[in-house]
Amino acid sequence: MDKIYNNIQHETELKSNPFSVPQSYFEEMENVLHSRINPEVRKTTLLSILKPALGLLCSFAFIFGIGYGTLYFTNTLSTDSAPDTLSENALYDKITITQNQLNYLLTNMESIEASLDYTVDNEDIIDYLYHDEITNEALAYYYWE
């Protein structure tokens, strides 16, 4: 016990280094650090330059493909939806109209066209209201307004 205590007090044997290192460890330290600080410059090829751009392009193509495929297979993608490209027959297919309605349109085409050009004035409104049995007071009110 005295030996150990004296060792601590006089700091002789205890201060000697009990550890060792692998051979040439400190000599190689400089090179090890040098290789960590300056990592080897990678060989640049055309592929290595284009690789990021190609990767990005492939990603866009993939996303576009997924989107297009989804629309295509769920039948939400329509190529004939533009109204100006519809054929006359296709337009007939799309419009549901009865034979009577069609006949009416064909026989009264002239008067329909005339009515589209017709503009409503105050006299017409008063006539309309008069025929709908509106009171004279209301008629006078509207007329003098």
Add this chain to the structure above:
Amino acid sequence: MNDQEILDLYKKGERQQAFNILVRTYSERMYWHARQMVFDHDDANDIIQNSFIKVWEALPNFRGDSKLYTWLYRIVANESLTFLKKRRTRSLLSFESYSQTVENKLIADPLFNGNKIQLALQKAIATLPPKQRNVFILKYFQELKYEEISEITGISVGSLKASYHHAFEKVKNFILQIDRYSD
């Protein structure tokens, strides 16, 4: 080449050469500090390499307010403390005490050539909290002045004296206790 000459060389643009001289001059001293902190060669090697990488990165900002070697000690000490903090979290899951683990490792370590007394001292040092261990090693083994240790650790000289005194007493009592049981 002294510290100022190394720094002048670095400022002249001979960065790699200056750094190589710095490594050659101080790597051994810094390594032994790290080794005494963590006991294992591989761990000390990791610490010292990471420390010098940080030195390389921080060297352009070194203003020379402190001595170059105290700055290096500070980096190595902080790196060692960070390592021990991580190791401590891992060892919480272990049933074995840290000092017991250290003893077992040192007995099996071919790079430890110490005798029974030196093994007892290392085991005693392993019982110290990391910051106190840092102060004990800087004073006891590296034989730095309290003022220099204060510059490295940022702790006042008075606190350092008290910390070292406590550490020394703990180590002494631990070794005496081991010795008493082994008699």
